[in-house]
Amino acid sequence: MKKRAIGEVTGPYRFLQLIWVVLTHPEYDWDVVVRYVDGTPEAMEDLAKRCEMSGLFKKVYICDESTLDSSMGAKIKAFMKLGIHYITFRKQKYFDKFIIDVVGQNDYQLYCPENSFSMLGCAFMHQHKKAPIIILEDGSWDYVNISFHYKFPVNLAANMFFYMHLLNSIGKRNFKLNEYAIKYASNPDNLSEKNFKEIRKLYNDPEILPRYRKLVADVYEVEKLEGKAVVFGGITASTKKNDDIHSFLRWLEKEYKGEKVYIKTHPRDSYDYKSDVVNLSIINRMVPGELFYSLIDDETDIIFTIPSTMIMNVPKEKKIKMLRYDPSIMYKEYQKEFDSVVKLAATDKVEVVDV
Numbered sequence: 001m002k003k004r005a006i007g008e009v010t011g012p013y014r015f016l017q018l019i020w021v022v023l024t025h026p027e028y029d030w031d032v033v034v035r036y037v038d039g040t041p042e043a044m045e046d047l048a049k050r051c052e053m054s055g056l057f058k059k060v061y062i063c064d065e066s067t068l069d070s071s072m073g074a075k076i077k078a079f080m081k082l083g084i085h086y087i088t089f090r091k092q093k094y095f096d097k098f099i100i101d102v103v104g105q106n107d108y109q110l111y112c113p114e115n116s117f118s119m120l121g122c123a124f125m126h127q128h129k130k131a132p133i134i135i136l137e138d139g140s141w142d143y144v145n146i147s148f149h150y151k152f153p154v155n156l157a158a159n160m161f162f163y164m165h166l167l168n169s170i171g172k173r174n175f176k177l178n179e180y181a182i183k184y185a186s187n188p189d190n191l192s193e194k195n196f197k198e199i200r201k202l203y204n205d206p207e208i209l210p211r212y213r214k215l216v217a218d219v220y221e222v223e224k225l226e227g228k229a230v231v232f233g234g235i236t237a238s239t240k241k242n243d244d245i246h247s248f249l250r251w252l253e254k255e256y257k258g259e260k261v262y263i264k265t266h267p268r269d270s271y272d273y274k275s276d277v278v279n280l281s282i283i284n285r286m287v288p289g290e291l292f293y294s295l296i297d298d299e300t301d302i303i304f305t306i307p308s309t310m311i312m313n314v315p316k317e318k319k320i321k322m323l324r325y326d327p328s329i330m331y332k333e334y335q336k337e338f339d340s341v342v343k344l345a346a347t348d349k350v351e352v353v354d355v
Contacts, residue, residue, distance in 0.1 A: 005110035006031045006103065008121060011267045012220075012288040013309075014114045015047060017136045017184060019215060021112055022056045023208050025134075028110055031059040033102060035120060043267060046286045050219050063102050063120065078119070095123040114138065116175050128180035135181045137202065140307045143190055144333070144340040186312045190344055220287050224295045227260035227281070232289045233305030233323075244325050245271060248305055251323070251355040253277040264289045266306070293318070307334075307341035311350075319349040 005028035007018045022030050034048040044062060051060045085094035098119060099106040109131050113121035115138040125133055183196040191199065203209065231252070252261065256278050263273055264283040273280055283292070290313050296302060302320045304311060314320055322342055327335045342350060 002029045003027060003109040004029050004031070004107065005112065006033065006108045006124075007112035008033045008035055008114050008118075008124065009047065009051070010035050010114060011043075012047065012050075012286055013139065013267075014136050015050065016216065016288050016290070017202060018112065018114075019054060019056065019219075020202055020208075020212055021134055021136070021184060023212055023215075024205065025110065030057050031061065031103065031108075032057045033061045033063050033120065035063045035118065040270065043286055050286075053219050054215060056215075059103075061103050092126060095126040098123040099127075110134065112136065116177060122177075125175075125177040125181065128177060133177075133181040135178070135183050135196075137183075137185045137309065140309050140337055140341045142185060143187070143192055143309070143344060144337045186309060187344055192340075216288075216291065220291055222287060222291050222295060225262050225283075225292055225300065226297070227262050227279075227300060228256055229259070229261045229301035229303055230292065230296055231261060231263045231303045231305060232310055233264075233266060233303075233308060244329050247325060247329070247355045248323065249273075249275060251353070264292065307337045309341070309344075311341060311345045311347075314346045316347050318347050319351070320345065320347060321351045321353050323353050323355050325355060 005022075005025065007021065007030060009015045009018050009032060018032065022028075032051050034044055034051060036044050048060050048062050051057055082091070082094060085091050096106050102120060106127075108127070110133075111124040111127050111131055112134040113124035114136040115121050116125050116135065117138075125135075127133065178193070178195050179197060181196050182198045182200060183191070184200050184202050185191055186202050188194075188199045188201050203212070253275055258277070258279070260279045260281065262281050262283055264287075265271070265273070265285045267285050269285060273282060289310050293313070293315055296318075298318070302314070302318055304320060304322050311320060311322070322338075322345075324338060325334070342352065
């Protein structure tokens with residue numbers, strides 16, 4: 001009888017990683033939790049459907065666990081409850097029950113959170129005494145030493161819980177529980193923190209790659225992109241301001257007037273991109289952008305609008321344009337993240353374009 005494992009995903013990028021992890025751990029029967037972050041219910045349902053299509057999972061759970069993305073009052077209530085369990089020496093009971101409330105059980109022999117930032121992810125991490133932990137790559141933030149910021153008093157509680165090794169809701173890389181986890185990464189040598197039990201490289205087993213690629217192709221049907229440019233990213237996944245969107249569209253209309261341009265937005269980007277000047281075609285945002293690289297002609301421009309780990313997987317022969325915005329209209333850590341990610345590009349043919 002096989003051992004049992006459970007993974008967690010919130011989007012297509014992590015789903016690709018989880019597929020790889022499942023294929024490299026065939027000794028387990030896998031369940032998966034599709035967790036809502038800040039996308040749409042439709043996006044969550046789409047991801048759950050693709051998990052089922054893969055045939056890799058015995059059970060697919062949908063979890064609207066938004067404790068850390070909810071109102072100030074809900075955050076304070078959740079933190080108070082966790083604090084009470086901690087001072088009464090019942091923290092493990094708290095995290096065990098959290099998992100049971102989501103999936104109805106907690107008897108797995110392997111846990112695979114996508115990161116340690118959510119309540120569910122931390123609950124998985126706290127199972128390290130009884131089972132191995134595998135943690136997925138968390139985008140460009142794995143390569144930049146930055147963290148989240150909340151308003152007082154939530155920020156105080158979040159920092160306190162971090163240093164108590166309870167909860168990593170502030171997103172710092174050197175979380176104590178990482179020491180018990182096996183980390184998967186596209187670029188292990190450049191991780192900003194390496195305090196893991198073990199670090200493994202994604203997509204590097206030649207025996208598994210053919211099956212992985214076929215399975216991904218079966219789950220996601222993609223077509224060749226024939227146009228002047230393909231834009232990857234999506235601005236509103238990074239900031240709620242509109243200045244950056246206007247800057248991007250002005251630049252796009254100037255550079256590609258009358259041309260066919262595809263936009264592959266971030267899964268959490270719901271902005272309605274339109275132009276009377278450029279012939280825009282919006283790609284399904286729930287399809288991983290990496291799948292389109294082999295379908296883009298060399299003559300087609302590849303453009304990134306936000307710092308993304310996608311550039312670490314661009315074929316070396318491809319040329320890319322990386323758009324850079326005025327830091328004053330972007331989020332706090334934008335410049336730091338931008339500079340770090342550009343250095344990680346798999347190709348040395350990177351043109352930074354100020355817009």
